[in-house]
Amino acid sequence: MSLHTLTVCQLRVKIHRGEVSAREATQSLLDRIATVDGKVKAYNWLNAADALAQADAAKKDGALAGIPIAIKDVINVDGQPCTCASKILKGYVSPYDATVIRKLREAGAILVGRTNMDEFAMGSSTENSSWGTTRNPWDLERIPGGSSGGSAAAVAADEAFAALGSDTGGSIRQPAALCGCVGLKPTYGRVSRYGLVAFASSLDQIGPFTKDVRDAALLLGVIAGHDPMDSTSVPRPVPDYVAALERGVKGLRIGLPKEYFIPGMDREVEAAVRAAIGKLESLGAEVVEISLPHTDYAVAVYYLVATAEASANLARFDGVRYGARVKGEDVIDTYGKTRGSGFGPEVKRRIILGTYALSAGYYDAYYLRAQKVRTLIRQDFEKAFAKCDVIVTPTTPEVAFKVGEKSDDPLKMYLSDIFTISVNLAGICGVSIPCGFARKLPIGLQIIGKVFDEETILRLACAYEQVTDWHKQRPKL
Amino acid sequence: MDYEAVIGLEAHVQLKTQSKMFCGCATEFGAEPNTLVCPVCLGYPGVLPVMNEEAVRKTILSGLMLGCEIARFSKWDRKNYFYPDMPKNYQISQYDLPLCKGGMVAISGKTLGITRIHLEEDVAKSFHYETTSGVDFNRAGTALMEIVSEPDMRTPEEAFAYLTALKEVLIGGGVSDCDMEKGQLRCDANVSVRPVGQKAFGEKIEIKNMNSISGVRRALAYEIQRQIAAAKRGEKMVQETRRWDDETGVTSVMRTKEHAHDYRYFPEPDLMPVVVSEAWLSEIRSAVPELPEAKRRRFVEQYGLPEYDAEVLVADAAVAAYYEQAAAGSKNPKAISNWVMTELLSRFADSKIAPAQLAELVAAIEAGQISGKMAKDVFAEMFATGKNAAVIIKEKGLVQVSDAGALEALVEQAIAANPKSVADFRAGNAAAINFLKGQVMKLSKGKANPQLAGEILARKLQGA
Numbered sequence: 039m040s041l042h043t044l045t046v047c048q049l050r051v052k053i054h055r056g057e058v059s060a061r062e063a064t065q066s067l068l069d070r071i072a073t074v075d076g077k078v079k080a081y082n083w084l085n086a087a088d089a090l091a092q093a094d095a096a097k098k099d100g101a102l103a104g105i106p107i108a109i110k111d112v113i114n115v116d117g118q119p120c121t122c123a124s125k126i127l128k129g130y131v132s133p134y135d136a137t138v139i140r141k142l143r144e145a146g147a148i149l150v151g152r153t154n155m156d157e158f159a160m161g162s163s164t165e166n167s168s169w170g171t172t173r174n175p176w177d178l179e180r181i182p183g184g185s186s187g188g189s190a191a192a193v194a195a196d197e198a199f200a201a202l203g204s205d206t207g208g209s210i211r212q213p214a215a216l217c218g219c220v221g222l223k224p225t226y227g228r229v230s231r232y233g234l235v236a237f238a239s240s241l242d243q244i245g246p247f248t249k250d251v252r253d254a255a256l257l258l259g260v261i262a263g264h265d266p267m268d269s270t271s272v273p274r275p276v277p278d279y280v281a282a283l284e285r286g287v288k289g290l291r292i293g294l295p296k297e298y299f300i301p302g303m304d305r306e307v308e309a310a311v312r313a314a315i316g317k318l319e320s321l322g323a324e325v326v327e328i329s330l331p332h333t334d335y336a337v338a339v340y341y342l343v344a345t346a347e348a349s350a351n352l353a354r355f356d357g358v359r360y361g362a363r364v365k366g367e368d369v370i371d372t373y374g375k376t377r378g379s380g381f382g383p384e385v386k387r388r389i390i391l392g393t394y395a396l397s398a399g400y401y402d403a404y405y406l407r408a409q410k411v412r413t414l415i416r417q418d419f420e421k422a423f424a425k426c427d428v429i430v431t432p433t434t435p436e437v438a439f440k441v442g443e444k445s446d447d448p449l450k451m452y453l454s455d456i457f458t459i460s461v462n463l464a465g466i467c468g469v470s471i472p473c474g475f476a477r478k479l480p481i482g483l484q485i486i487g488k489v490f491d492e493e494t495i496l497r498l499a500c501a502y503e504q505v506t507d508w509h510k511q512r513p514k515l
Numbered sequence: 516m517d518y519e520a521v522i523g524l525e526a527h528v529q530l531k532t533q534s535k536m537f538c539g540c541a542t543e544f545g546a547e548p549n550t551l552v553c554p555v556c557l558g559y560p561g562v563l564p565v566m567n568e569e570a571v572r573k574t575i576l577s578g579l580m581l582g583c584e585i586a587r588f589s590k591w592d593r594k595n596y597f598y599p600d601m602p603k604n605y606q607i608s609q610y611d612l613p614l615c616k617g618g619m620v621a622i623s624g625k626t627l628g629i630t631r632i633h634l635e636e637d638v639a640k641s642f643h644y645e646t647t648s649g650v651d652f653n654r655a656g657t658a659l660m661e662i663v664s665e666p667d668m669r670t671p672e673e674a675f676a677y678l679t680a681l682k683e684v685l686i687g688g689g690v691s692d693c694d695m696e697k698g699q700l701r702c703d704a705n706v707s708v709r710p711v712g713q714k715a716f717g718e719k720i721e722i723k724n725m726n727s728i729s730g731v732r733r734a735l736a737y738e739i740q741r742q743i744a745a746a747k748r749g750e751k752m753v754q755e756t757r758r759w760d761d762e763t764g765v766t767s768v769m770r771t772k773e774h775a776h777d778y779r780y781f782p783e784p785d786l787m788p789v790v791v792s793e794a795w796l797s798e799i800r801s802a803v804p805e806l807p808e809a810k811r812r813r814f815v816e817q818y819g820l821p822e823y824d825a826e827v828l829v830a831d832a833a834v835a836a837y838y839e840q841a842a843a844g845s846k847n848p849k850a851i852s853n854w855v856m857t858e859l860l861s862r863f864a865d866s867k868i869a870p871a872q873l874a875e876l877v878a879a880i881e882a883g884q885i886s887g888k889m890a891k892d893v894f895a896e897m898f899a900t901g902k903n904a905a906v907i908i909k910e911k912g913l914v915q916v917s918d919a920g921a922l923e924a925l926v927e928q929a930i931a932a933n934p935k936s937v938a939d940f941r942a943g944n945a946a947a948i949n950f951l952k953g954q955v956m957k958l959s960k961g962k963a964n965p966q967l968a969g970e971i972l973a974r975k976l977q978g979a
Contacts, residue, residue: 114561127560134554136561235560239784268563269786347784350593353604354558358650369599369648396595396779405781 041066042196043512046105046253049199053104060093060104063199064148067106071151071197074515077178080192082111082169083119084151092148100146101260107142108198110189111152112159113244114233115139118149122235123157123167126355126380128362136233137268138202138244138261145260153188153201157382158352159209159237161185162454165445166384173441174217175513176479180438183213183454186247190217193247194480195515200257201247206237207340208433208458210245211470215433215482218472218511220499221247222254223458225490226465227272229258230265236351238344239270241462250509251471251500255279258492274490282493283500288322290498293426297333298457303435310474310481311432314502318430321501328422328429332414336460337452339415341388342395342408343463349392355380387448416464423488428495431457433470433482457484467492471499472508480508517711518746520739522668522704523719524731526681528660528691529637529699530573535656536636537564537607542658544697548651556656558602563785566591570658571614571789572799573690574634577660578615579803580688581629581681587791589614591783596776599650600639608635608661610780614789620664620684621808622676628665635659654698660691666705666716671735678702678728683807687832695727702731707752708742717742718752722766724759734759738766810835818848827856834863840870850877858894867901868894876904883964889913917964919971922955925963926971929954940976948972 041049041063052058068086075081089106096104109115112122114132116139121127139149156166164172164187172187174180175195182191186203190213193201203210205223214221222245229244236242246257259280264273294315299308319325357363357376364379366372381389395404422429434454444451461468466489473483483502487495503509535542538555555562578585592610613633619626639655641648662681668674682693682700693700702725707717722738725731737759742752754775757766805813807829814825814835828838838855842848854873859866876897880890885908896907908914916922929951930937940947948969955968 120560122560130560132561133559134562232563233561236785267565269565270563270784346781349779350595350603350605350781353595353597354560354602356597356599356604358599359557359602360559370597373597393779396781398777398779401779401781 042070045249046199046256049105060096061090063104064089064093064106074195075197077173077515078175078191078195079170079172080153080188080197081151082121082154089148089150096148097146103146105199106148106150108150108153108189108192108201110155110186110203112155112204112235113139113202115149123155123169125168126361130361137230137265139233141261153192155188156185157385159185159204159206160384160388162212162451164188166382171441174438175515180440183216185209187213189247190214190219193219193249194513200253202244203247204234204242204244206241206344207462208455211433211458211468211484212455214247214470216438216480218480219247219249220251220254220471222258222469223467224258224492225467227270228262230268230271232265232267238347239351240347241344251496251503252283255283255496277493279493279496282497285497287498287501290323291426292318292323292325293328293422293429294325295328295330295429295431297330298431304437304476306476307432307436307481311483314473314483315430317505318502326426328425330418330422332418333460335411336415336463337456339408339411339463340459342404343412345388345392346395346405349389352389412463415460419464419466428498429486431484433457433484437476437479437481461486467495469495469499474508518708518743519669519711520706520708521666521716522674522706522735523666524664524674524677525703526662527701528685530570530658530660531691532567532569532658534567536567536570536658537656546653548653551653556602557652564607566786567658570634574614574632574660575799576688576802577685577690578632579800580684580806581618581620583615583618583632585791585796586612586614588788590788591786592780593783595779600641602655606635607783609633620677620680622680627667627677630663630665632660632662635661671732674735675728675732678731687807688804704731704735706735706738708739708746718754721756722759723756726761730761733764734766737764818842820849820852824852837870841873844871844874845877847877847881866898868897872897872903879904883915883917885913885915886965915964916959916962917967922963922968922971925955925958926975928958930975
């Protein structure tokens, strides 16, 4: 058996018992990457020598001792590039570790390489990347989802035991669904954002991509927790997420939002999700219908709040202190030329949209109103959670689409996150797990939880996983 | 037609904190360029701000000293504009919910309103060379308090008095050193003119780049004159920003209203709102020092000092505190004041004399134990060594001779030795007594109590 197909928990046991060394595990992974990444193109940057050196130096007793982890190219790792898949960060090398990276290092993980993404995490297909498009391992003609498409594809193709991504409107859950792996977006404030290059500060959250739910629970336990460097991280103890998996699902109330089963949804996707719900019922969970009445406004609210924050967050990329600089006649011209050639079209579109939404005379009508509706969306969930413990929905309305299919129609592209966006606006947690295939392409089941109730969604996900084998399916490459 | 000016001031005050507003970098002035920096204050990708609580405390303290209402709930906002001295191309500031609102500064005969005080981060410093420019980010991120006044001032002199009084309060509270040369206090002015009697304000002109309080006064005087002259010619003012040139003494257009920035303020999502608890507020309130004006009045009443002495002593909080400790143990607070002002003030920091020791020295003079002249020598020794006056007096054998019997013998000796002076005195030359007194002092090797020696001498000369 090849080591690269193992889950983190399986590999951990082998390393712990001394059956496999960290170097062997890392080498096996590097070999796999060398074999298939030419097709998948999940990685932007890899340093085999450095990864092996880390493996040799890895501690023996951490929760992730000797386990290689792939990192989305938006999280700072000291000494490695962090391009955010943008030309504007060409040449930038991180001078510091993000807090999640510090925690991974402390747990003994090996930071093997950087995975592709949509530029500055803006997109749903990983097509908006200066490095080129990552391919879906299940069908190389198709997109892997986005923005964390590289992390999802790497895990699905056994090019990573696990990976970190970031989720602002679905950027972990959507690619996880389309690639057939597990993707968890923790509650806002559960994981420190320090070192994550900000897209939309009030929505961004780092989370894991894994081959199964147990691994997701393990990784969350490592990266979660209060960080004095992130004022929005919450001082709240980190539970033992792995232990919580064993508690079963009997009596758990599952809410089905009627607004999420919409006409126009892929029939096979709907059928697979309904079958999964039936399975959960058979395990002892109870199904209740709920309503999230402001769902229709979520995409509009998201594209005002996220772009407004992004317009300020991306202002720092000006060529003055780091990254690419295109010299102009004066400083204003230099700004224009640097940003004009450094940012791709989708990033520019969102900066312009956000700048407009914050402008004098428009602020009240757009940004302020969007924030008010955001509050209503959050209240929708609070009311719903009075009736249920978790909410189950499809992660996406469709399976993976073809490369280029939606690139000319931003609105169509924006709608692929329609089921994931509300979770970020409400600041709650959600996980996507494999629940079937349509036309040989993976389908994702989204389980949404209350604030800081990752234990319950992981517990339900694990119960489902134990009676299905969707997560064990692997693409042929 | 007579015109009057309407002036409002925006003062930027760097707070005296160990570290910057949102990161751990030190705030020292004059370090090598770009040595007091980190990823946070350089605006690197992925960094987040962490609020400096001490800066918030000092801003609230300032608000309390200036009679402001302190917000229990306040928040941070992003102010967006591009400039190379701004690492993130937005500044974390406070827009609609500042920490302090309302308040006032007292100048002689008038109180001037304060609109608001908010906290923000300072920007970096640009340097322009022949063909290139450089940016020093050491200053970037320093805690900066902005104090906005009401448009209550009518003359450059009032603006000068406002800034002087404000500075005094802030220094007294330990909030800032307000050293304008180090950029710790910077000021922009808004000024307009209107016919006397008119209620509505004229179009306001903002003046920037004034580097001293007297520079503010000069710039305002120039600008008011310019605006009145223009008004008299029938010209209409348009809202604009002008730059003061301290060397040529004129203002010139920097940007007009059409080029005014739209700062696109919105709430800073990386920071939590500031909630000021009742307990914290009362703790800060207990640390509010006495304001200079009140302290001056108290010095006059409590210690019986002339206004001038009170003014000089209160000007420096450390000197005032020293004075109060010394005066507390003295029967002659005015004498203490004299010593502090004439001997100590100019070299206060170098002195080794504790307040109680100064009181002891003054007491020795009061008791006639040593003369004023001796006291100067004793003081010099105390200043250098920190020894007690009594010890020095003993060591040097400086005890003044006040024993009438001993002095009488010396007086007689002097009279016998100087018959010519005695004759002169008796012939009506009163000044001759001084020479004789000098002789007595000489015979006593300076230890005779001069007053007592004089009395005995006079009695002998007149009586015999």
